[in-house]
Amino acid sequence: MTTPRIRLSPDTRREQLLDLGVKLLATRPLEKLSIDLLAEAAGISRGLLYHYFGNKQDFHEAVVRRATEDLFALTAPTDDPDPLARLSGSLDGYLGFVETNRQGYQSLVRAAYSGNPTMREIYESARAALTDRIFDEAEPGVLEEFGIEDTPALRLMVRGWSAMVEHVVLAWVEDSGGIDRQALLDSLSQALFQIMTTAPKAD
Amino acid sequence: MTTPRIRLSPDTRREQLLDLGVKLLATRPLEKLSIDLLAEAAGISRGLLYHYFGNKQDFHEAVVRRATEDLFALTAPTDDPDPLARLSGSLDGYLGFVETNRQGYQSLVRAAYSGNPTMREIYESARAALTDRIFDEAEPGVLEEFGIEDTPALRLMVRGWSAMVEHVVLAWVEDSGGIDRQALLDSLSQALFQIMTTAPKAD
DNA sequence: GTGGGCTATTGAACAGGCGTCAATAGCCTG
DNA sequence: CAGGCTATTGACGCCTGTTCAATAGCCCAC
Structure with missing residues (x-):
């Protein structure tokens, strides 16, 4: 048997x-x-x-490490040279991933907060990789044009923006509340732009 | 014995x-x-x-419910009529709470992501209460002056901002990275202001 | 083709934490 | 001070993680 x-x-x-x-x-x-x-x-x-x-x-x-690798692979940004377009495309891919893997993505986020430091680190580095590639792969000098300066304070705020995106996207996927998909994406990228252009200069 | x-x-x-x-x-x-x-x-x-x-x-x-009640009680906003001042004071109190109760606050946030829907609801309503009182208790009409309109999209973005605050504050408490306390508070409240004044109008 | 060895795989046994319930014993009331 | 109400106990069963000596599949040498 x-x-x-x-x-x-x-x-x-x-x-x-x-x-x-x-x-x-x-x-x-x-x-x-x-x-x-x-x-x-x-x-x-x-x-x-x-x-x-x-x-x-x-x-x-x-x-969880394997799952984050999948997430990273499935949300590659477009090869547009304009950083704003790249951001928009990347956000779009990210939202698509969450839409089609809602439960799996929730499990991932929850794991990150589970208290296990290693788990947190795995997710944190995945998140860093997701945002970094939007800008790192852009042509050098574009950020300076907008008066954006790479400081610890800026990096902290950008990580905070990531947390905001996570929260907003998960909530929207649960219940859109009549909010248009594109409007959501626009708001989120606009928020990042504003945050980056007004972050405090480190002491 | x-x-x-x-x-x-x-x-x-x-x-x-x-x-x-x-x-x-x-x-x-x-x-x-x-x-x-x-x-x-x-x-x-x-x-x-x-x-x-x-x-x-x-x-x-x-x-957890008891812990959130403690948090709420210990972070009462000032009675300043200016909503920006109220926000600033409330954020200050919130940061102070996290500074003196780091571990306890971490436990609280983690519990919120634990997957238990009831737990999530407890924390979510506490978070809502924290932000709502900043504005609800303000004089009516002030928000309209800034072109801020109460829509589902705005509420969603404000909840997202709360998640950002949580993340940034916890990270800063762990390691300030040389970032000035007041600068941090200013950045966070400024971020909220920007988010509120540019949120998309719900269709 | 086949016997033997390397090692992938098993399953029984142990540990520790959750949940149940009939029995026990404080405290209050008359 | 006796009796009852009920707060409190502790032993038991169960489920899940973890260990380890025993087992048996696959490949290679002959």
């Missing part, structure tokens, strides 16, 4: 478990992704998971 | 457990606030906790 045990190469097995983890995360929060659930879904014993990932924490971290 | 059991009135006992819960929350995240820990700290049996709060969820919710 019981399925005969199947022996796979470590790489294959690890990949299978990681992919399955991300897939299951799209339907439930991280805390509901138990060892039991994954083992049963993968058709393996609980013990095997501990062979590949030291413990539940490590497994969860690996799954 | 064992302490003789002490019989208190339900109200007294409940109050004691709630206060103790908030106190313990200031030193650890919510998920570490186990039944065992609280029972031992309070000098009671685990069973008694289930008599007062149906289960761990309910207990956690009650503790």
Whole structure:
């Protein structure tokens, strides 16, 4: 009755478990992704998971890291040289991702706030990568034209803007409240522009 | 050896457990606030906790609700009639609260993202109350002077600004990066002003 | 083709935290 | 000071994470 045990190469097995983890995360929060659930879904014993990932924490971290990689890959900005157009396009891609992966994205954000410092770092670096590439890949000198200066204060405010985007987008996806999609995107990019042009100069 | 059991009135006992819960929350995240820990700290049996709060969820919710009430009470705005001054004072009080209750405030924010809808609602309504009172208590007509119109889109963006404030303030408290306290407060209130004056009109 | 070894895989056992409930014992009232 | 109401207990069952010695699939040498 019981399925005969199947022996796979470590790489294959690890990949299978990681992919399955991300897939299951799209339907439930991280805390509901138990060892039991994954083992049963993968058709393996609980013990095997501990062979590949030291413990539940490590497994969860690996799954979240994989999920952020997916997010990053699926939201590449356009190659428009205008930074504003790049920002707009990137925001559009980001919103699209959230629209089609609402549950998975919620699980991701929640994981970032779960209290585990490593988890937070994983998400924080993903978020940094998302915003950085909008500007870093732009032609040098464009920012200076607008009087934007790269200071710790500016970086802090931009990270704050990211948090705002997360919140607004998640709320809008839940219930748009009659707000037009494009108007939302415009407001968010305009907010960033304003924030950047008026950030305080560091002491 | 064992302490003789002490019989208190339900109200007294409940109050004691709630206060103790908030106190313990200031030193650890919510998920570490186990039944065992609280029972031992309070000098009671685990069973008694289930008599007062149906289960761990309910207990956690009650503790978080109490914590948000404390936050609200400790950050009352000044009675300045000028809405900008009121906002500034309120932000100042809020930052002060976070500075002196960093751990507890972190636990609070994390709880809000924990996935429990009730928890989220508790925190969301506290956040709404914090921002609403800045404007609701202002003299009527001031907002209109600045062309600010109360629309779903505006409310959404203001809630987004709250998320930004949370993020920025927590990051700044962790590591100021040489950013001046007053400059931070100014940037945040200025950001709100800009966001409010340029929010899209709902279709 | 086959026997043997490397190691992927298992499952039973342990730990610790949540939740239940019949039994116990403070405190108040007459 | 006796009796009752009910606040309080503690032992029990269950579920989930974690360990580890035993098992068995796959590949290679012959």
